[in-house]
Amino acid sequence: MFSSYTMTTLRYHRDRCINCGRCSEVCPHAVFLAGDEKAELVRPESCMECGACAGNCPVRAIEVDSGVGCAWAMISAALRGKDMDQCSCGGEAGSCCAEPEKR
């Protein structure tokens, strides 16, 4: 009840893991821990979908739809008729991290 943060888009293909240790190194929430033979996915519910682990995995053993968990950005995108999933943070002055110029 009153928790929207139990599921994420993180998927781990353990069979592909070569135990390079990158995922546990980059994750700031200890979602992955270094194991003896494979990286261990220990706290999936703490994933914030930043994408650091997936991007730095050299064998694509991790998949995640990375994005910024910012309601402000998503609501602004929705109000302007844009795709909520495609927005990043910023866009106009007034967000937590303003974007200096439009790209």
Add this chain to the structure above:
Amino acid sequence: MDHFLARWGVNRTEHRVRPGLYRLGNPGPDSPVLASANYTLSFDALRSSLPGQDAYILVLDTMGINVWCAAGKGTFGTDELVRMIALTSLANVIRHREIIIPQLGAPGIVAHEVTRRSGFRVRYGPVRASDLPKYLENGKATAEMRRVLFPFRDRVVLAPVELVHAALPTAVVMVALYFLTGLTGALAVLAAVLAGTVLFPALLPFLPTKDFSTKGIILGALVALPFAVSIGTVSTLPPWATVIAVATPLIIIPAVVAYMALNFTGCTPYTSRTGVKKEIFRYVPVMVLLAVTGTAFLIVLGVSRFIGVI
């Protein structure tokens, strides 16, 4: 002073450092190389955390945005890192082939791509610059150094910027409510905005439930309570109007604080997009319903007063 202005959102993207290679202390060809963003606060946090250390700092062009946000956008990213390594001829300045990237820059960086394209091996440093001296001494980060925290100071440091953004609409609504309902209404607006911008971040971990919206509703209800009580006790209105007048803050303030609370998700370092999206679909309709009902109540009260019914 520059930091103070940055925190209040004055020219917020103009607090920039020129991208390039900087010398810290007296670095030699074997000194470590640390990457940073060209946001003054990021660069200075890095510099000041390493007193007496000889090192190179490679400042990437993130357009004046901090490491974490720039990494999320990809401006603190593989392309920019490879570009700056080449542009500064880093390979001719140092003998080793290692570059230390702040851990929170990792979402923008593909380490094995950097190595393939530049020959430099990426090492991820700790989350906090303050742990860098220990990291450089031991050559690795402890589990604690790898965890991002969101302590009181980090939560409230964003409040000034939020206040500046809220100032104008708040002032307008306060004036409008002052004429419509008197001083109580104006104060209620101020209380709601302060609750959303300052109290909410400060109390975040102590408010019950996990969702930001429900935390905000609870905080908003607590803030609304004294207003409802004071309106109810001093009311000289007929009973039906008193009920509406008491109900209005109890409806509107939680909706406003909840909306501001939900928007704080982007300032935290732990909410996932999947979760935030779920929150939006779950609670925004409720917030809109509450806000519309509350506004309707206000209009009823205003009109009744205007035509002399109450």
